[in-house]
Amino acid sequence: MIFGLSYWIWIWYGILLLGVLGLVAAIQWARQTGWRNLDEVLRAVGTILASIGMLVLLTYLFPPMPAIGYTFLGLALLCFAAAFILGRRSQARQESPPPGKPPEPPAGG
Numbered sequence: 001m002i003f004g005l006s007y008w009i010w011i012w013y014g015i016l017l018l019g020v021l022g023l024v025a026a027i028q029w030a031r032q033t034g035w036r037n038l039d040e041v042l043r044a045v046g047t048i049l050a051s052i053g054m055l056v057l058l059t060y061l062f063p064p065m066p067a068i069g070y071t072f073l074g075l076a077l078l079c080f081a082a083a084f085i086l087g088r089r090s091q092a093r094q095e096s097p098p099p100g101k102p103p104e105p106p107a108g109g
Helices: 005-033 040-060 065-095
Strands: none
Touching: 005 040, 040 065
16 A cells, blocks of 8 residues: 555646646657757656556556556656767767867857
């Protein structure tokens, strides 16, 4: 028995709602930027998968359900790891100067 089970279920439904709203916003932003923010889309998908996995684990009724919940959590972990890697790559591309152009001096006096 989990203390405050119904509260945890409502909390994970709230996180699921935030993930869906984040996915809608990330897709809208991606359409405007030519899908250069794929890491944000993966973070939103990871949030949705993690919340679905937790909801399955908190409310399972049949024996195979925990395996499905853990599968969702594993997929969420993969999405978060891919988002981290893609975010690092895009950050490195933004910080490095284009080929043939000297780096800009630091701002300040």
